Amino acid sequence: MCIGLISFAGIFVKFVYNLATHPMENPSRMATGTFNPPETQPSRPAHLRFANCRTLLQLLRVHGPCSKADLVRSSGLSAPTVxxxxxxxxxxxLVETLGEGESSGGRPPELIQFKASHGYVAAADIGGTRLRMMLADLNGTPVAHWSTQFAADQKDPASVCSVLDEGLRAMCQQTNIPTSKVLHLTAGAPGITDVRAGIVxxxxxxxxxxxVPLRSMLRKQTGIETIVENDTNLAAVGEYRQGAAEGVEDFVFVAMGTGVGAGIFLRGSLHHGARWxxxxxxxxxxxxxxxxxxxxxxxxxxxxMIGGAGIELQWLERLERAGLRNEPELxxxxxxxxxxLAQEGDLLALEVLxxxxxxxxxAIATLALVFNPELIVLGGGVGSHDRLCRETDRLLRSADFAPPRIRTSFLGTQAQLHGAISLSLTAVESKLLC
Amino acid sequence: MCIGLISFAGIFVKFVYNLATHPMENPSRMATGTFNPPETQPSRPAHLRFANCRTLLQLLRVHGPCSKADLVRSSGLSAPTVxxxxxxxxxxxLVETLGEGESSGGRPPELIQFKASHGYVAAADIGGTRLRMMLADLNGTPVAHWSTQFAADQKDPASVCSVLDEGLRAMCQQTNIPTSKVLHLTAGAPGITDVRAGIVxxxxxxxxxxxVPLRSMLRKQTGIETIVENDTNLAAVGEYRQGAAEGVEDFVFVAMGTGVGAGIFLRGSLHHGARWxxxxxxxxxxxxxxxxxxxxxxxxxxxxMIGGAGIELQWLERLERAGLRNEPELxxxxxxxxxxLAQEGDLLALEVLxxxxxxxxxAIATLALVFNPELIVLGGGVGSHDRLCRETDRLLRSADFAPPRIRTSFLGTQAQLHGAISLSLTAVESKLLC
Known part of the structure; x- marks a missing residue:
């Protein structure tokens, strides 16, 4: 019995660590034995207790306030274990009691809920002209926003880090949250980013x-565990978690603003490529x-050709030809x-659109040929324009191939921040019980 | 004890089904209990015995002939269980004994090996002009090949199916293998193929x-369980299993022959896209x-422009200009x-190359921009030319971006067949013990 059980236990622990979905019963009663799984692991009973805690925490986070009896029912664990x-x-x-719930006859049960204010995570979106930041609790609910325009001499890596630190402190001050309660930071940069090495x-x-070793610079500056990621990739994560691509496993987020880039989402996660x-x-x-x-x-x-500057150049050329180049408001x-303006019917503007x-x-046809994604999400200051989306969709549908669905971003300029919060929450999750 | 154990067991069984890597001990001693996992499952002891058999079978297939003592050591199972x-x-x-191995002192142990001739799998590569077929044993070792040129009136779906059936029978006859021992067939078609529905x-x-409902047509014609897949995708699988992309999780197989297409391999498996x-x-x-x-x-x-016909057109234009258009051998x-000819130094041919x-x-730069794969494998009758590969590689390396590695196919025209055999072996594996 014992030997087999331990082989079970090792696998089971890994299983719970990966999925955190399957509960188990009273691990303290488990026997120990002599079989050694390939990887060294700490003592199993502690691990199993950890897995139970993690399961219950997850249930509390997903289902909101509930009683111990609810947890027993939904976890499959015994009442004493719960x-x-x-x-x-x-x-x-990590949890707080909420007072009494509805009684089903006897004494009304005490309700327990996940304490989302136990800690916070921060998001930073480093753009070409401005820095946007957000602070959220452990449910991902935003509690503070901060943003600033970079001065001309603030765009070097060291200055950006110090502006970011300033923003973090400002948000903590606004909300009376001690910086020690900020458990994680994810920062997005507008460039090719090696996420593993933490380098832009x-x-x-x-x-x-x-x-730029942005991750270590930010850790040093803020003292907070940090992830760095490409900004468009963060926006894709944001749209996947709670935006236009919610639940869509294969899609491409196309960002058009000053620059043009894409975040590739395949089988439910970002595809970074061999060199990011x-x-x-x-x-x-x-x-x-x-x-x-x-x-x-x-x-x-x-x-x-179709970044912001390219579009504006087309517009100026058409104004020139129409003799309107000197009208500053145009x-x-x-x-x-x-x-x-195109949306309002202006013909020159319609030509540019x-x-x-x-x-x-x-470009979308090229993406469709290579990846054949289910969906394209258009985002960014230029790309998220509804009229552009409709016109592009019309063109694709008039071609002789089955194009992907196209829709505009739901989260707009906040997509990157929501994606960053989501990555930080995932990073923090496994450490909450340590 | 019991209840927890059963929750273990349910998960463990699923685990072994998925990975078939972790052995376990003597499941017949397991207790039963009242916990019901979410999905209905057959009685557990049978499942656990099945898992043990599967583990041992896998060890035998990977490691070749070995003794029971070897199996005990490498599986972690007890001697009676083995x-x-x-x-x-x-x-x-499914196994056969091979006589005696080397003794380490006592009686020399009996060696056991997987009986690869227990069954066979068939592969068919339906091309635009010819049908290639292969029969392999359960180790994937080819035992027969067959191929034929399609007559002009043999290219419709029904005719192709009957030619394929003829090929299958011819291979079985050559090798004295009863068709009833052919357990699975994978057929590749030169077009967009819905693998799930079995439709080209x-x-x-x-x-x-x-x-074309090719899967059901072939099942009906041959009586054999069948998978249908795009031919270029099959070639990608072949190169991944035992060719130029062995062990590379993210790569693109670019096939150039009459047509030009690509098989996208992502995280170790084919990426089909939302509409295949x-x-x-x-x-x-x-x-x-x-x-x-x-x-x-x-x-x-x-x-x-660069399919076979496009290249030949370029060649004819250059011959024309050089006054050589009427030399039939050119x-x-x-x-x-x-x-x-380019390889031998002919200047006109070099221009075409x-x-x-x-x-x-x-085109590869486009693939690299959107997908950033580790490797590009060039295959097909035109694409696998070594000189073309070297010249393409030189051009990519002279550009100002980090290009993927490029190499030519190792398996040539056999890549599709090897890929097909590999898919059939996977499909058959789970049924061997039923």
Whole structure:
């Protein structure tokens, strides 16, 4: 009995660690034996207690306030096991009692809930011109926002880290949360990011961002455990968790703003590629345009043609031809405003929108040919314009192939922050019970 | 004890079913209890015995002939458990004894080996002009090959199925294997294939292949369990299992022959896409060429320019200009022969190879931008030419971005068949013990 059981136990613990879904019963009664699983592991009873606590915590987080009897029912654990695990979790400050619930006859049961204010996680979206930040509790509910425009001399890595630290402190002050309660930070950077090494390889829209060890810089600056990720990838995670791609396992998030890039989501998680550069579609060639050699340190062809600046150039050329180049209220319009004008029926603006949609539709067709995703989510300051989405969709549907569904981002400029919070919550989860 | 154990057991059984790696001890001694896992399952002891048999069978297949003592050591199971499981496997005809091994002092131990001739699996590669077939034993070792050129009136679905059946019977006759021992068939088709439904959506190089229920047709024709898959995807599986991409989890197999297509391999398995059309790169636009609307029922731009016919057209144009158009031994050369000529230093042929490599390098750059794979494997009658691979690699390396590694197929025209055998072996594996 014993030997087999231990082989069970080792596997089971790994199983629970991975999925945290299957509860088990009273592990303290488990016998020990001589079989050694391949990896060294700490003593099993502690691990099993940990797994029980984790299961109950997860139930509390998903289902909200409930009684111990509810937990017994939904976990399959025995009442004494639930009681002892809840006591342990309570001692760590992770749950709180809420008073009494509805009685089904006898004494009304005490309700327990996950204490989301036990800790907080922070998100930072480092853009080419501004820094956006968010603080959220352990349920992912935002409790504070902060943002600032970078001054011209604030775009180097060290300055960005110190502005970010300032933002973190400001949010903690606003909310009266001690910085020690901020358990994790995820920062998004506008460039190719080696998530494993914590290094931003290259971010062309900032100053001096080549091979920046952003993760260790931020850890040092803030004292907080940190993940760094590409900003478009974070936006894709955000849209997957609670946005336009909720529940869609295979989709591509196409971000159009100053730059053009994509976050590739396959089988329910980000696809980074062998060198962390998957989704760098700004460098794609544009059908019908002259062939160009690829130069990673220059703006790519697609981005040059339908990034914000490319769209505004098209607009200025058309104003010029129409003799309207000197009207400042027209000449100074930015890409989203030009699309607003198109929406109102302005013919010149409609031409620019049409120009953009044709090129965007070709790029999406390329993505569809390679990946055949279920869905494309258009995001970013330019890409999330509803009229652009509808026109692109119309063009794709008129072609002779089955195109993916297209929809605009639900989370807009907040997508990156929500994605970052989601990654931080996942990172923190396994440490809550330690 | 009991209740927890059963919760263990349910999970453990699922675990072994998925991975078939972790052995366990003497399940017949397990107690039963009242905990019901969410899914209904047959009685556990039978399941656990099954899991033990499966573990031992896997060890025998991987390690080759070994003694019961070897199995006890490498499985972690007890000697009586191994003995009873081996007796069970032997009764099913899945192992055979080989005589005596080397003695370590006492009586020399009897060696047992997996009986690969217990059954066979068949592979069929349906091409635009010919059918290739292979029969392999349960170790995947080929025992027979068969191939035929389709007559002009043999390219419709029903005729292809009957030619395939003929090939199957011919291979069985050659080898004296009763068709009843052929346990599974995987057939590859040159078109978009819905693997789940068993339907070939569209195969332009055959006749009348639109929405063909190939799986059910083949099952009916041959009486054998069948999988249908896209041929390029099968080639990718073949290269992954025992070819140029062995052990590479993220790679793209680019097939260039009459057609141009790709098999996308992601995290160690095929990526099919939402509508089974991932990798249809023949329709990609070619940088610098005029923009074309996408028409799935015509030849795509990339395929038209660097598929076999496109390359041969370039060659004829150059012959024309050089006044050599009427030399039949030159004018009738096919793409691989033109590349052979380039290899020997012929300048016109080198120009054609260069033309092809530039366009191929751009297509690979597109794949690298969106997918960033570790490796590109070039295959197919045209794509596997070594000189083309070297020239494409040189062009990619001269560009200003980190390109993927490129290598030619190791398995050549046999890649599809090896991939098919591999899928059939996986499909058959779980049924061997039933």
């Amino acid at each position: 009681s002892s695990a809840i006591a342990q979790i309570e001692a760590l400050g 390889r290259f971010a062309p829209n900032l100053t001096g961002w080549t091979e 550069s998957a989704g760098e579609i700004g460098y794609l060639g544009v059908p019908g345009a002259p062939r160009e050699p690829m130069e990673m340190h220059k703006t790519g062809q697609l981005e040059r 000449a100074e319009l930015r890409a989203p405003q030009i699309f607003d 049409q120009y953009t949609a044709v090129i965007l539709a070709d | 003995s009873s499981a081996i007796a069970q496997i032997e009764a099913l005809g 959506r569209f195969a332009p190089n055959l006749t009348g292949w639109t929405e 059309s991932a990798g249809e790169i023949g329709y990609l636009g070619v940088p610098g060429a005029p923009r074309e609307p996408m028409e799935m029922h015509k030849t795509g731009q990339l395929e038209r 004018a009738e050369l096919r793409a691989p022969q033109i590349f052979d 260069q033309y092809t490599a530039v366009i191929l390098a751009d």
